[in-house]
Amino acid sequence: MQDRRLGFRVPFEAMVTSYVHDRPVRGLVGNLSDSGISMSAISMLAPPPGTLVGLELELPGIDDSIWALGQICYRKDDRHAAGLASGLGVRFVEMARSQARLVRDFCIGVHRRHLGSILARIRSGT
Numbered sequence: 001m002q003d004r005r006l007g008f009r010v011p012f013e014a015m016v017t018s019y020v021h022d023r024p025v026r027g028l029v030g031n032l033s034d035s036g037i038s039m040s041a042i043s044m045l046a047p048p049p050g051t052l053v054g055l056e057l058e059l060p061g062i063d064d065s066i067w068a069l070g071q072i073c074y075r076k077d078d079r080h081a082a083g084l085a086s087g088l089g090v091r092f093v094e095m096a097r098s099q100a101r102l103v104r105d106f107c108i109g110v111h112r113r114h115l116g117s118i119l120a121r122i123r124s125g126t
Contacts, residue, residue: 009033010110018070018090019054020047027088029057034104036070036091046086047072055090059106066103069094 012032016039018025027041037057047053049072057066070090077086095103 008107008111009038010107010114012110014058017056018047019056020045020051025053030087032103032107034092034100034107036073036089039088039090040085041088043077043084043086046075046088049073049075052093053090055092059102062102062106066099067096068092068099 009031010033012029014029016027016029016037018027018039018041025041025045025047027039030038030040032038037055051072053070053072055066055068055070057068059066069092071093072088073091074089075086076088092100092103
């Protein structure tokens, strides 16, 4: 699958609450960028592509929840999970500027730490 996200996609595991037609649906984030998230949700509750959902996400070190409006870009049912889980790609379509900055800064920080650890391993020869 082609990566269509702008910005850095960083590994990030956290619970997310998506609001589908005003009903909360809990999911698990697999990765995050400043333009969206990849998440898993229970298949029978997972919305189809094109659906707009409210998102509530907590980032480490940030006191307030991040709130955004997202659009489901793809849905892939996991055959290995006996049809219980769906992978969802969600693009952020609206978010307060201050919260978008927090998400961007968080992603850049994780990316820099990851590159720093790779560079340290290269320098040490392991």
